[in-house]
Amino acid sequence: MKAPPRLQSLIEEGLIDTVVRQLMSGKEAMVFVVRIGDQTRCAKIYKEANNRSFRQAVDYTENRKVKNSRSARAMAKGSKFGRQEQEAAWQSAEVDALYRLAAAGVRVPQPFNFHDGVLLMELVTDAHGDAAPRLNDVSFTPEQALQHHATLIAEVVRMLCAGVVHGDLSEFNILLAHGAVEGEGESVDFPVIIDLPQAVDAAGNNHAQRMLLRDVGNLRNFFGQFAPALLATEYGAEIWSLYQAGLLSNETPLTGRYERSHADVDMQAVLREIDDARDEEAARQLRMATAAGA
Ligand SMILES: Nc1ncnc2c1ncn2[C@@H]1O[C@H](COP(=O)(O)OP(=O)(O)O)[C@@H](O)[C@H]1O
Numbered sequence: 001m002k003a004p005p006r007l008q009s010l011i012e013e014g015l016i017d018t019v020v021r022q023l024m025s026g027k028e029a030m031v032f033v034v035r036i037g038d039q040t041r042c043a044k045i046y047k048e049a050n051n052r053s054f055r056q057a058v059d060y061t062e063n064r065k066v067k068n069s070r071s072a073r074a075m076a077k078g079s080k081f082g083r084q085e086q087e088a089a090w091q092s093a094e095v096d097a098l099y100r101l102a103a104a105g106v107r108v109p110q111p112f113n114f115h116d117g118v119l120l121m122e123l124v125t126d127a128h129g130d131a132a133p134r135l136n137d138v139s140f141t142p143e144q145a146l147q148h149h150a151t152l153i154a155e156v157v158r159m160l161c162a163g164v165v166h167g168d169l170s171e172f173n174i175l176l177a178h179g180a181v182e183g184e185g186e187s188v189d190f191p192v193i194i195d196l197p198q199a200v201d202a203a204g205n206n207h208a209q210r211m212l213l214r215d216v217g218n219l220r221n222f223f224g225q226f227a228p229a230l231l232a233t234e235y236g237a238e239i240w241s242l243y244q245a246g247l248l249s250n251e252t253p254l255t256g257r258y259e260r261s262h263a264d265v266d267m268q269a270v271l272r273e274i275d276d277a278r279d280e281e282a283a284r285q286l287r288m289a290t291a292a293g294a
């Protein structure tokens with residue numbers, strides 16, 4: 001296809017050879033499949049701030065630490081320079097988050113370049129090598145739903161341990177990739193998390209807790225359609241309380257249950273309960289999977 005104007009400078013710079021096609025355009029960006037040499041990649045062009053949803057702009061701007069004080073003053077005043085600075089900070093926030101999360105072992109697209117407001121990254125693909133579907137476009141068996149939910153809860157924990165809350169995690173911002181995975185013999189389907197410009201610093205943002213609870217609630221509600229047992233879980237509250245108590249690591253066992261009164265008073269007792277409940281939960285899931293398979 002004819003290259004859109006905003007990809008022209010990347011073609012001139014030799015970062016892109018050809019533009020193959022446009023993927024579904026989301027709320028905040030236009031995304032294109034592009035080729036460079038023998039590689040197929042993905043180019044994300046950010047829309048202007050005034051085309052974005054107000055809620056995200058507010059979540060993002062409030063409490064975000066801006067290191068350069070001139071930028072901070074300009075942003076606060078809302079001057080033209082301020083808006084440009086804010087725009088640039090928003091766009092580069094996604095690149096920063098992608099590098100940070102990849103380093104923490106979270107499955108995200110590999111970023112290659114960020115040029116003129118365009119993010120060049122790995123194209124997440126399905127079994128045919130085409131752009132992978134969003135979770136929203138796929139349906140799951142109960143076992144698959146439980147498995148992907150557990151994988152994504154572990155990813156949320158990994159992100160939080162790396163100091164990041166996604167802030168817009170849902171079935172629309174998770175792709176179902178297909179390919180080789182460490183520790184698995186054959187190719188499998190696995191979730192890849194995308195769309196991170198609104199990601200916030202877990203420790204330094206007043207909205208981090210609310211955003212984390214919303215992210216985890218979205219996962220519960222989506223996968224709960226296929227595995228209704230998930231609808232009663234409270235992973236978000238459990239994860240946040242462990243995080244706040246300084247007790248969350250990538251290996252921390254989770255139960256999906258949360259006792260408000262205990263959590264604040266006696267974390268050791270809760271942890272013992274968690275151990276017991278984890279065993280119970282494992283047994284329950286095994287029973288469910290066996291029942292479903294029978
Ligand atoms: N790395 C990628 N690989 C494959 N498809 C992608 C990739 N990044 C984005 N997409 C597709 O483009 C759509 C919009 O991208 P997204 O990052 O979610 O931006 P928006 O803010 O517009 O929602 C996604 O829903 C997905 O279908």
Ligand SMILES: [Mg+2]
Nearest residue numbers: 026172173195
């Ligand atoms: Mg999106």
